[in-house]
Amino acid sequence: MALPKEYVTMMRELLGEEAEAFLASYGEPKRTALRLNALKDEPGEADGAEKKGGDEENDGPQAGRSFVRGRDPVAWAEGAYYTDETERPGKHPYYYAGLYYIQEPSAMLPAELLDPQPGQRVLDLCAAPGGKSTQLAAKLRGTGLLVTNDLATERTKALAKNIERAGVRGAVVTNESPAKLASAFGATFDRVLVDAPCSGEGMFRKDEDMVRQWDAESPARYAAMQDDIMKEAAKLVAPGGRLVYSTCTFSPVENEGTIARxxxxxxxxGIVATRWPAEWGFAPGRPEWLTPEEVSALGQARAATLAGTIRLWPHRVRGEGHFAALLQRAGAEGAESETANGPASARASAGAEAPERPKANENAAGGGSLKSAKRGKRNRTDRGGAEAAGRGSPAGGRERTGGDADALERYDAFVRESLHGWEPPGKIRIKGDYVYAVSELAGNMQGLRLVREGLLLGRATKHRFEPSQALAMGLKFGQAALCLRLRGDDERAIRYLKGETLQPDPQMITGPDGEPSRMRGWTLVCLDGCPLGWGRWDGATLKNELLPGWRQV
Structure with missing residues (x-):
């Protein structure tokens, strides 16, 4: 690979004797991986039909685990596995079912380091295209609140789609500046992720466009941008809350320098230092790379804590270049744990306890550990406190903000006829013809540019309610009154994803109990227990209702 001369000179000066091994890594294949979606990984309360009429070897979590069987796990990320560069997992129907997300291995570290817990309020400030947001949402287990934001308008469409494909129900997607979010929300988030725009040096092997766009002034330009973002991010972290800052670059001015400033x-x-098994190949941050001005402003003692940040080098780890720092805001005693759990499912081979590296550093914010033992299974929680407001009627809590006065009635009729034991994840809000379920934890978002203010349930047309793809992806088998259940590599799944009309055997159209049904109407199309989208069954033909933007091309 033809690297910029200024870049090569800079890296030789920084790495010294290690520089040759680093530069040689550019001749190696890039690393690729996928991460199973934990939101599809546990059967829900309404999934009894999966046990009665399903195939335990080929449903939901079993399907995902079967798909990754024999693959090497990514040690620091929960449910993540390496793939071969020649594979095309993005073409498999499981990808369209949201069963996994394709993500570069090192890019999985920041969300694992942030480690949100069920019920918390979480913000992904620079989120597009959404890989880290889906990772954070899976850790929330359908509870709490996730606000996922990007300032670039054109990128928020992909962000919203990835959130919806993953079956995330309690998310708000915004298109705002950090300053506007800070003004709207204030210091209310338990966890904030800043995966900052950067010069992208760590992605040179993965994307040669990054090489062509780089120049010697790039790090300084991005560092100024990062300082502005972090200034606003600080205003969004609740007392005792945690903030992860990450980049995919190597330049000290954008990494240790940004954190020092x-x-x-x-x-x-303060920095929460972490520990990790030596075999992972992680490296500590380099406080010696700070400028004299940065050390003077921070002080020698605090500057030394920069060794508690993490650097991932492509010649040391099975991934691309990355930097991550876990920070904690001082707060009332008990507001947050004194110890960082870090990547909770990080493990040694065969799940054995791996030796832990001594702490790189600690300060008043406490030390942390990237544990090698697999985390015990979280308590299964499918509905958080925000969803309780939706109980008591098919539509749950209601808040109309204009639009067709009959929209709510049409939505109610759809729920009664087509869903089974389902409750919306929040208050029902109608805007024009569109119906949303909005988490009460979101508060007043008036004045913000909202791409999705909650889960888009569908649109009430003049004659009926048309359920959304987002609703389909957030359902579980057994919650739809009618389901077309496809198995494994059934070619009809591909035909459905391409937008074709299907003519399945009527015995394949089942009710919530898994038994054949004689009903007609909206039908959830599932592959191995995971939704692909909607169709309408008339007793002989399933009309394809998959929107063009969701089809396989």
């Missing part, structure tokens, strides 16, 4: 301006934050 942030800490100097925000003494209420």
């Amino acid at each position: 942030f800490l100097a301006a925000h003494p209420e934050f």
